[in-house]
Each structure stands twice: as structure tokens, then as C-alpha cells.
Amino acid sequence: MKKISDSTISRLSTYYRTLSHLIDQGIETVSSEQIAEINNITSAQVRKDLSFFGSFGKRGLGYNTRDLRDQIANILGLSKKWNVALVGVGNIGRALIDYAEFKKQGFHIKALFDNDPKKVGQEIGGLKIHHMDSVCNVVKEEKIEIAIIAVPAKVAQSVVDSLVKCGVKAFLNFAPITIKAPDDVMVKNENMSIELEALSYFLTQNEKGD
Amino acid sequence: MKKISDSTISRLSTYYRTLSHLIDQGIETVSSEQIAEINNITSAQVRKDLSFFGSFGKRGLGYNTRDLRDQIANILGLSKKWNVALVGVGNIGRALIDYAEFKKQGFHIKALFDNDPKKVGQEIGGLKIHHMDSVCNVVKEEKIEIAIIAVPAKVAQSVVDSLVKCGVKAFLNFAPITIKAPDDVMVKNENMSIELEALSYFLTQNEKGD
DNA sequence: AATTGTGAACCTCTTCACAGCT
DNA sequence: AGCTGTGAAGAGGTTCACAATT
Numbered sequence: 001m002k003k004i005s006d007s008t009i010s011r012l013s014t015y016y017r018t019l020s021h022l023i024d025q026g027i028e029t030v031s032s033e034q035i036a037e038i039n040n041i042t043s044a045q046v047r048k049d050l051s052f053f054g055s056f057g058k059r060g061l062g063y064n065t066r067d068l069r070d071q072i073a074n075i076l077g078l079s080k081k082w083n084v085a086l087v088g089v090g091n092i093g094r095a096l097i098d099y100a101e102f103k104k105q106g107f108h109i110k111a112l113f114d115n116d117p118k119k120v121g122q123e124i125g126g127l128k129i130h131h132m133d134s135v136c137n138v139v140k141e142e143k144i145e146i147a148i149i150a151v152p153a154k155v156a157q158s159v160v161d162s163l164v165k166c167g168v169k170a171f172l173n174f175a176p177i178t179i180k181a182p183d184d185v186m187v188k189n190e191n192m193s194i195e196l197e198a199l200s201y202f203l204t205q206n207e208k209g210d
Numbered sequence: 211m212k213k214i215s216d217s218t219i220s221r222l223s224t225y226y227r228t229l230s231h232l233i234d235q236g237i238e239t240v241s242s243e244q245i246a247e248i249n250n251i252t253s254a255q256v257r258k259d260l261s262f263f264g265s266f267g268k269r270g271l272g273y274n275t276r277d278l279r280d281q282i283a284n285i286l287g288l289s290k291k292w293n294v295a296l297v298g299v300g301n302i303g304r305a306l307i308d309y310a311e312f313k314k315q316g317f318h319i320k321a322l323f324d325n326d327p328k329k330v331g332q333e334i335g336g337l338k339i340h341h342m343d344s345v346c347n348v349v350k351e352e353k354i355e356i357a358i359i360a361v362p363a364k365v366a367q368s369v370v371d372s373l374v375k376c377g378v379k380a381f382l383n384f385a386p387i388t389i390k391a392p393d394d395v396m397v398k399n400e401n402m403s404i405e406l407e408a409l410s411y412f413l414t415q416n417e418k419g420d
Numbered sequence: 421a422a423t424t425g426t427g428a429a430c431c432t433c434t435t436c437a438c439a440g441c442t
Numbered sequence: 443a444g445c446t447g448t449g450a451a452g453a454g455g456t457t458c459a460c461a462a463t464t
Contacts, residue, residue, distance in 0.1 A: 005455065006408065013407040017386055031423065039388045043423090044457055051425055059424040059463040076407050077414030095305035101386055101403050107410075146409055169416065170409040172402070176227055176311055178249045186412045188405040192382070193311050195398040197223040197286050198216065199356055199380040200317075202396045204287030206379065215433065241445065253445090254435055261447055269441040269446040 008049045012072050014039050015046065019069035031062035078106050085111040085144040085168070087159050088151035089119055089129055092174055096148060097125050110142040115155075132159065136166040146170045153177040160187070218259045222282050224249050225256065229279035241272035288316050295321040295354045295378075297369050298361035299329055299339055302384055306358060307335050320352040325365075342369065346376040356380045363387040370397070 018038050022030055032043040032050075050056055056071050057063040073079050084107050086093055096102070097109055112129045114120060120131045130138050138144070147163050149156050149171055156175035163171070164185055171187045173179050176194075179187045228248050232240055242253040242260075260266055266281050267273040283289050294317050296303055306312070307319055322339045324330060330341045340348050348354070357373050359366050359381055366385035373381070374395055381397045383389050386404075389397045 007455075009408050009411050010404045012411075013401075013404040014388065016407070017403075033423080040390065042457065044426095044459095045455095047423095047425060048456075055425065057424050060422045061464065062423065075411065075414075077410040078407065082406075082410060082413075091305040091308045095301040096402075098301045099402070102406065105403055105407065107406050145413060146406070170413050172405055172409060178224065180250065184416075186409060188408055190400065190402055190405055191223075192306075192309070192400055193227075193315055194220045194223040195382055195400055196292075196312065196317050196356070197226070197288065197315065198219050198398055199382060199396055200287040200292060201219050201222075201285065203292075203355060203380050204285075206394075217433075242447095243445080252435065254437090254448095255433095257445095257447060258434075265447065267446050270444045271442065272445065 002052070004052055008052060009076070011039070011041070011045070011049050012076060015049070016069060016072045016076065016078070019065050019072070022065045023069060028065055029062050030065050030068075032057070034062075081106045081108055083108060083110045083143050083145050085109070085113060085139065085142070085147045085163075087113040087132070087147055087149055087163070088174075089114040089116075089124065090150060093148075093150035094124065096150065097127070107146070109148075111138050111144055113138075113159075132162060135162050139163070139166040139168060144168060146172065149173045149175055149179075151175060212262070214262055218262060219286070221249070221251070221255070221259050222286060225259070226279060226282045226286065226288070229275050229282070232275045233279060238275055239272050240275050240278075242267070244272075291316045291318055293318060293320045293353050293355050295319070295323060295349065295352070295357045295373075297323040297342070297357055297359050297373070298384075299324040299326075299334065300360060303358075303360035304334065306360065307337070317356070319358075321348050321354055323348075323369075342372060345372050349373070349376040349378060354378060356382065359383045359385055359389075361385060 015035055018035055032046040035046045036043040053075050054071070056068050086096060086109050089112055102109070109127065112124060112127045113132050113135065114129050115132050119129050122129050145168070147168050149159055151159055153175045156173065156177050157179055160171055160179050160181060164181060169185050171179065171181070171185070173187055173189050176191050181187050225245055228245055242256040245256050246253040263285050264281070266278050296306060296319050299322055312319070319337065322334060322337045323342050323345065324339050325342050329339050332339050355378070357378050359369055361369055363385045366383065366387050367389055370381055370389050370391060374391060379395050381389065381395070383397055383399050386401050391397050
């Protein structure tokens with residue numbers, strides 16, 4: 001299949017959420033213009049994004065909200081449940097365990113890892129914390145497909161290396177470091193400092209402008 | 211000043227971190243090729259990004275790590291301290307209060323807000339939790355410049371509206387919703403679901419390919 | 421009359437490639 | 443000899459504008 005850009009995929013995610021909200025409000029039909037308005041983009045962008053995957057609308061009428069949401073769920077692979085491991089049960093990690101949004105979208109945290117001897121063996125939310133020594137056993141047992149990396153930067157690369165060896169191919173990385181991985185492995189970064197620094201840059205520019 | 215792209219700014223952030231690591235290791239000189247290698251990009255990209263702001267290297271030699279880090283800190287506005295408010299003291303919010311990486315980069319959380327009557331008045335990490343009713347007073351008192359939005363999607367827009375009225379112009383939004391704000395206000399989004407859904411899409415494509 | 425789906429035009433970002441400096 | 447800084451070329455993403463459809 002033709003390579004679809006990252007931005008198209010992340011916009012599909014936002015359309016998915018938009019459609020869910022509209023459905024909750026009992027709205028059955030929506031135009032590309034309305035979806036665009038809600039998300040501060042252009043209607044051409046919405047239509048182009050969808051066009052990579054098919055024709056989901058009716059000319060003159062727009063899109064059926066339920067239909068389109070289900071189509072996008074299929075495209076993004078949200079119709080199935082994903083088994084997720086969380087590595088690093090610190091502040092960020094613990095917050096993510098209870099993050100309702102994840103489970104709502106079919107991402108189920110099924111395994112916890114941490115190498116701190118004080119934490120190994122403990123339970124959080126009904127999940128036992130494992131040492132990374134037993135990583136491949138747990139990954140196989142729980143059929144882990146995605147790993148969330150919430151460990152300090154120093155050890156993030158080696159944690160990913162271990163998980164890649166067990167066959168995990170998708171990572172959400174919270175460590176502020178660029179992870180190296182084989183081509184068939186995907187690493188997405190969630191780096192809050194980068195966004196804050198962009199705000200800092202923006203405010204600094206503004207001050208100069210004044 | 212010429213408009214610099216978001217991607218350039220976020221790469222500057224990663225160069226900043228790369229340089230900090232190199233300095234910690236006692237390395238004094240670095241080439242664009244080395245910076246590129248560490249971050250999985252091309253050396254031309256590194257040089258081009260820097261070229262928007264000046265000439266910081268020496269031909270034939272490369273860049274002085276300390277020099278370049280300080281230059282980037284100035285560009286990004288990291289030489290000053292930023293006063294940050296955190297709105298929404300739930301799981302995510304609480305994790306962010308202790309997030310060391312923020313403070314290290316000069317982002318100091320100086321005020322907490324939450325409208326849950328059980329939380330208002332409590333203290334976390336030496337900070338009192340305020341009700342949003344007193345938002346403008348606190349913003350003025352603590353000279354808040356940046357707000358982190360960690361409230362449920364339903365109320366995120368109205369929280370931002372209130373803060374904009376008090377003069378806050380920069381937001382880091384964790385709510386899974388597109389925030390509307392005036393042109394002179396910047397909103398950066400940190401949406402973990404979007405990244406996870408990109409992983410879900412990637413894995414789904416892979417399965418089809420097999 | 422309204423709105424989609426899409427080729428073409430446009431714009432922006434990335435990479436190339438090399439002159440210029442150390 | 444080695445590496446930067448940058449104009450030009452190339453690639454990729456976004457917007458336009460309109461024919462096609464309901």
C-alpha cells in the first residue's frame with residue numbers, strides 16, 4: 001500500500017475523536033467542513049486524508065458519523081484490543097496505568113516492568129511488577145504487542161533493545177532521548193519538554209516583538 | 211523575524227539535549243554529522259536548522275559543545291525561568307508536578323488549580339490547590355506565563371478561555387481535544403492516544419503485509 | 421443546492437552538492 | 443583535509459478549484 005504520511009494518520013485519530021463526540025451528541029451526519037472547523041483545519045485536508053483510504057461520504061450530503069467512525073477505527077486498527085506493557089513504574093508510569101483514555105481506545109496494559117528491587121513483586125491495579133530479567137517470558141505469556149517506555153533516559157535504549165529481542169515492534173517512548181531500532185520497529189515519542197520548549201521559544205519571540 | 215518551522219524548533223530542543231549529554235561526557239567539540247547520527251537525521255538538516263539563527267561552527271572543525279548549547283538555550287528562551295501553572299490535579303497532573311525534566315529546563319510549576327471541592331485547599335509539593343474562581347489573582351501573583359492543561363476534555367476549552375482572559379499566552383494541552391484560542395496564543399498538544407493510534411495503524415499494516 | 425473526491429498548482433521542508441573557511 | 447554554511451534541486455504535504463454526484 002502507498003505510504004501514508006504521519007500527519008494524515010494523526011489527523012485520522014482526531015477525526016475519530018471528533019466523530020465519537022458528535023455521535024454522543026446524537027448527530028448523524030457531518031460535512032468535511034464541519035469536521036475541519038472543529039479541528040482548526042481546512043475541509044480539503046479532511047477530504048484528502050480520507051481519500052487515501054476510500055470514499056466514505058455522499059456528495060451533497062456529507063458523512064454518516066457512525067459509518068465514518070467505524071471506517072476510521074478499522075483503518076487505525078482500533079477494532080481490536082492491543083496488549084500493552086508498561087516499563088518504568090515511576091510517576092509518569094503510574095499515571096498512565098490509570099489513564100482511562102487508553103483503555104477506552106482498546107489499549108490494555110497487561111504487564112508492568114521495573115528493575116527497582118523495592119518495586120519488583122509489588123502489585124498496582126491488579127498487575128504484578130516484573131523485573132526485566134523475565135521480559136521475554138512475560139511478553140510471550142501476555143502476548144504483548146506495544147510497550148510504553150517510561151524509564152530514565154539512561155536506560156531507555158537498553159530497555160527497548162531487550163523488548164525488540166522478544167519481538168515487540170511498537171514503542172511509545174517517554175524518555176527524552178532518540179531511540180535506535182531496526183526498520184521494522186516503530187518508535188513514537190512523547191516528549192513533553194520539547195513542547196514546553198516550543199512554548200518558551202514562542203514567548204521569547206513575542207517579547208522581542210513587543 | 212522570518213517564520214521558523216515547528217519541526218526546526220523541536221529539533222533544536224533535541225540538539226540541546228544531545229549537547230547536554232555530550233558535555234556531561236566531557237566532549238568539547240562535535241560535528242553536524244555526529245549530532246545527526248545521534249538523532250537519526252541528516253547532517254544537512256542539522257546545519258540548515260542552525261543556519262536560520264546564525265553561524266555557530268568553525269569550518270573544518272565543527273561546533274564547540276558548550277557554545278552551541280548556550281546559543282540554543284538563548285534561541286529557545288531556556289536561559290530564563292518560566293512560571294508555570296498546572297490545571298487539573300488528577301493522575302497525569304500529579305505526575306507532572308514531580309517531573310524532574312521540567313524543572314531542569316527552567317520550567318517551574320508555581321500554581322495548581324482544580325475545581326474538585328475535595329482537592330481545593332489541599333497542598334501538594336508545597337503548593338496549594340486553588341479553585342479556578344481565583345485564577346486571575348493567582349496568575350498575576352505568581353506571574354504565570356505558561357499553563358499545563360490536565361483536565362478532562364469536556365472542560366479543557368473553558369479552562370483555557372479563563373486563562374486567556376487573565377493574559378496567559380502559552381498552553382501545553384493534555385486533553386484529547388482541539389483547543390480554540392486567539393492568534394496571539396499558542397497551544398501545543400500532548401496527546402498520547404494519537405501516538406498510540408499511530409502504533410496501532412503501523413502494526414495493523416504490518417499484519418496485512420505478512 | 422450542497423458537498424464530495426481529486427488532479428493540478430502551490431507551498432514548505434529536506435537533501436544535495438559544493439564553494440568557502442579553518 | 444575536513445567540516446560548515448547555503449543556494450538550488452527535489453520530495454512531500456496542503457490547498458485550490460471544479461467536475462461528479464446526491
